[in-house]
Amino acid sequence: MRSLLRFLAKYHAVFLFVFLEVLSIMMIVKYNNYQRVKFLNSSNQLTGSIYDGYWGIAQYFSLKQLNDELADENAKLRSELMREELSKIGNDAPQQDSLYQQNFFFLTAKVINNSVNRVHNYILLNKGSRHGIKPDMGVVSSDGVVGVVTNVSKNYCTVISLLNNRLKISAKIKRNNYFGSLTWNGDDYRKAELDEIPFHVDVAKGDTIVTSGYSAIFPEGLMLGTVSDYSLQGGSNFYKITVNLSVDFKNLVYVDVIQNKTRDEILKLESTDENDQ
Numbered sequence: 001m002r003s004l005l006r007f008l009a010k011y012h013a014v015f016l017f018v019f020l021e022v023l024s025i026m027m028i029v030k031y032n033n034y035q036r037v038k039f040l041n042s043s044n045q046l047t048g049s050i051y052d053g054y055w056g057i058a059q060y061f062s063l064k065q066l067n068d069e070l071a072d073e074n075a076k077l078r079s080e081l082m083r084e085e086l087s088k089i090g091n092d093a094p095q096q097d098s099l100y101q102q103n104f105f106f107l108t109a110k111v112i113n114n115s116v117n118r119v120h121n122y123i124l125l126n127k128g129s130r131h132g133i134k135p136d137m138g139v140v141s142s143d144g145v146v147g148v149v150t151n152v153s154k155n156y157c158t159v160i161s162l163l164n165n166r167l168k169i170s171a172k173i174k175r176n177n178y179f180g181s182l183t184w185n186g187d188d189y190r191k192a193e194l195d196e197i198p199f200h201v202d203v204a205k206g207d208t209i210v211t212s213g214y215s216a217i218f219p220e221g222l223m224l225g226t227v228s229d230y231s232l233q234g235g236s237n238f239y240k241i242t243v244n245l246s247v248d249f250k251n252l253v254y255v256d257v258i259q260n261k262t263r264d265e266i267l268k269l270e271s272t273d274e275n276d277q
Contacts, residue, residue, distance in 0.1 A: 104219045106256040107132060109139075112156075116163055116189040116249045123147060123159040127257065133157045136217060138258040144223035144246035145169060145211060146255050157257075163189050163249055170215050171224050174208040176201065182209065182224055182243065189249050192225065194241040201239070203230050209243050216260055 109131075113124035127133050129152050137149040139159050147159040148167060160167050163184050171194055172179035180196035194209060207227040213220025225243040233240055 103261045105259045105261065107259065108254060109133075109157075109257055110254055111252045114249070114252055115161075119164075119186050120166060121161040121163040121249075122150075123161050123252070123255075125157050125159060125255065125257070126155070128153050128155040128157050130154050132259065133257055134259075137260075138217040139255050140218075140222060140258060141247055141252060141255050143248065144225070145218060146247055146249075146252065148217060149257065161249065162192065162245065162247070169218070169224065170212040171209050172212040173197070173201070173203065173227075174210045174221075175204075179212040179214065180238075180241075190245055191228070192243050192245055194227075194243050195238065197239045197241060199232055199237050199239060203227065203239055203241060205229065216262070218258065219260075 107127060109125040109127040111123055112126050115121045115123075123139070123146065125133075125139075133149060133152050135149055135152055139146040139149060145162060147161040147164070149157050150160045151158045162169065162182075165184050165186050167183070169182040170179060171182040173194075178197055178201045180194050182192050182194050184192045197203065205227050209224040209226065211218040211220060211222040211224065223246045225245040227241055228244045229242040230239050
């Protein structure tokens with residue numbers, strides 16, 4: 001307390017000067033219109049600059065949330081585009097095929113873990129059973145097929161990636177509808193192999209490979225990739241076809257999980273047919 005009193009006593013002249021200056025400025029602003037307008041304009045500019053800086057800092061720290069929201073919105077728009085593509089496929093086919101395409105619905109999920117450099121690669125998503133996710137649902141991105149859901153917990157699910165040699169996708173050459181199985185050879189995350197295409201089929205580099213629709217997981221016509229190379233193996237009646245995958249598995253952020261509302265009915269019929277054999 002004594003130190004404070006000594007400090008005030010020592011600098012009382014300075015404090016008095018500052019007080020009188022502030023008082024005089026206030027009186028000038030209050031009783032002179034020109035000075036008052038100038039002061040208000042200056043204060044508004046200063047206040048605006050302060051608020052502008054504050055919101056800039058606030059927006060910087062909220063960028064992650066904004067990016068997530070934008071990415072989520074983009075994923076929803078991609079889902080709508082995918083639905084439109086499926087409806088086009090259905091419109092080009094008989095009416096029952098159009099109804100078939102309408103049985104597929106999409107749920108957006110975020111990738112929270114992913115691997116591409118193993119023999120058996122898996123992906124972890126932030127959606128689970130409480131969101132309607134079930135095993136054996138297909139997973140796609142805006143660029144094409146990603147994989148199939150394997151295990152599901154309440155809030156998360158794991159996906160067997162297309163980059164897993166245990167997964168086979170029923171695929172076809174879009175140009176001529178010849179179908180086979182697409183599998184990953186375990187080497188390059190950008191390439192897979194299409195098997196079971198007979199040697200008499202017309203195959204060309206650049207041919208588009210899409211899902212065949214011969215499963216209860218993926219609808220027909222989803223992008224898989226393009227033919228980059230093909231050859232005939234000695235003594236074989238089938239091509240060895242290399243496919244450049246359309247999905248960049250090192251750049252997956254948001255995906256769509258596909259729900260087929262007729263899947264259980266299809267599996268039940270297939271099971272009945274197998275038991276009758």
